[in-house]
Amino acid sequence: MYGANFFPPPHIKSLYELVMENFEDKINQVLLAAAVVSLIIGYIKEGFPEGMIEGSSICFALVIIIVVGSGNNWISERALASMVALSEKQEVAVYRNSEKTVTIDSAELVVGDLIYFENGSKFPADCILISGMDVKTFEGELTGEAIDIDKSPVNLDNFNQDGVSATLLAKS
DSSP states (O other), X not given: OOOOSSOOXXXXXXXXXXXXXXXXXXXXXXHHHXXXXXXXXXXXXXXXXHHTHHHHHHHHHHHHHHHHHHXXXXXXXXXXXXXXXXXXXXXXXXXXXXXXXXXXEGGGOOTTOEEEOOTTOOOOSOOOOOSOSSEEEEOHHHHOOOSEEEEOOOOTTTOOSTTOOTHHHHHO
8 A cells, every 4th residue: 555665776877878978078079079070071181091090099089988987887887786785675573463573574564563673773664662661763864863862652642643633542
């Protein structure tokens, strides 16, 4: 009903996109224009084989720049994709219709799961604390706050979310 519990992975650029990205650089645009002009002028002045040397040299240099730049960016994109895939894999202990915890991937968390956590636990979900003492959370990755936030368990006195009455909690 709420969808999977993960962010979509970032767009990984294709090799074509990485090659075309090189032509957004002004220096590469100038080199391409210089190569075309040099090829045309060389062909007009000196003919086919001799007039192509300077323009071909510029084209060759441009190809080297594009191959090296695109290759490096392609390797970086693949490394980023594998790091994102690894970083999203988090196991979480939950209670699901039993008194024993079951370990699942955090992407499988759903509304209503009771999460068991200990000091240092990390899970990507909004939660309501049902029980615990001296619970503090570090929310710096989400909010940028550098300090831990004190959390207290929900009870009849402090439960009120969007006008929902505390009697709902008493009935469940």
